Amino acid sequence: MVYRVTEKALARKADNKAKILTAARTIVAQSGFSGLTIAATAKQAGLATGSMYRYFPNKVELCTALFRQLSGREVGEMHTIAQMDLTPLEAMARCCFNFIQRAFRAPTQSYALIAEPLDPALEMERLVYRRSYAEVYRHVIERGISSGDFSPQDSKTASLAIVGMLAEPLLEPLHRFYSGDKTPYDSHQLALDISRLCLNALGAHQQAKQADLDFLIHESH
Template sequence: MTARSSSEPLPSPTRQRLLDAARAVVEQHGYGGASVAAIAERAGVAAGTLYRHFPSKAELFVEVFRDVCEREIAAATRAAAAADSAADKLDAVLANFARRALANPVQAWALIAEPVDPAIEQVRIDYRRTYTRDVERLLRAAIRQGDAPPQQTAITAAALVGAGNEVLAGPLSPLARRGAHDDEAAIATLRLLCRRAAGIA
């Protein structure tokens, strides 16, 4: 998954307004609770206008999920850039992922675990693959720098990303009582778990 190329045409103002509205509704209600009527109302257009730009809800949300995923990848890149060693970059990326998810639980649940249409699930899979490749790249750098032992980096990276998703699944679930979990304790535990799994002191 890559950021939008500078050569790609920008969406029309109405299309962009619809995308922004859809993303805001997902942040509040998740994918399942995001109705076409609510999105159109928030964008200030009729439902028919929405369907002229996006023939189906699934097509609209493919674009929304892709945009959200690109934002998360960009946030991970910034977190890595702010750290020094490769081991610290890896730690920062995983902590950033958890902290952003816990700060926006409804959207994060939609991004990670909420049942979605197959086309949207493919975007989710692409995002996870990209994120896992980035984690693997940082892990390889940590090995080169002597901060982590030799290992099968693809397997470790997949395990670290999977661990993050599983640790967050409980607090992010719509069934969870907000405030019932200690977010900072969960993040600290995840960081420790990931460092130990990667063999980082």
């Protein structure tokens, strides 16, 4: 007799997997991937530790699934902005500003995604998503070159450079939170500064004065 998985069983499995990923996300938001274990995740999800292996055979697979979920959401946010009815200058300003602001909403998690030392398999995932971010920016940059918002340049190189310009200045402030330092940080000003730097690098400096930049990103708050 062939055993058929019922819709109820499939729904229960999907529900438990979602619970596990939600629990894992809570742990990473508090202590990074270093604090994520099968046992801790099971406890947070309200499941038996042994049952975890039905969904994720080991920690690496759990971390990989969570990394893809979290990074995919962030890339999706950038893609949504890039698809709005905005000029290339507006789209890039808002992408940059939102990237920084969102990073500070969950700083420990953001540091874990951007810079925490990871298993080689996860380092590859990180590379994949850095390229995904760059691809979103590349399309905006190409539109900006065509419209005259940005200087003529190689869009692929420029998009990869923007990814680095957004991430690198975040390492020190995000690491503070990751290390347990809860000292208030002016993330709004940092987001403005980095956004302006990115626009300047793309050749939009004449159009990105302080007042203009505030206007461009004000709807992103």
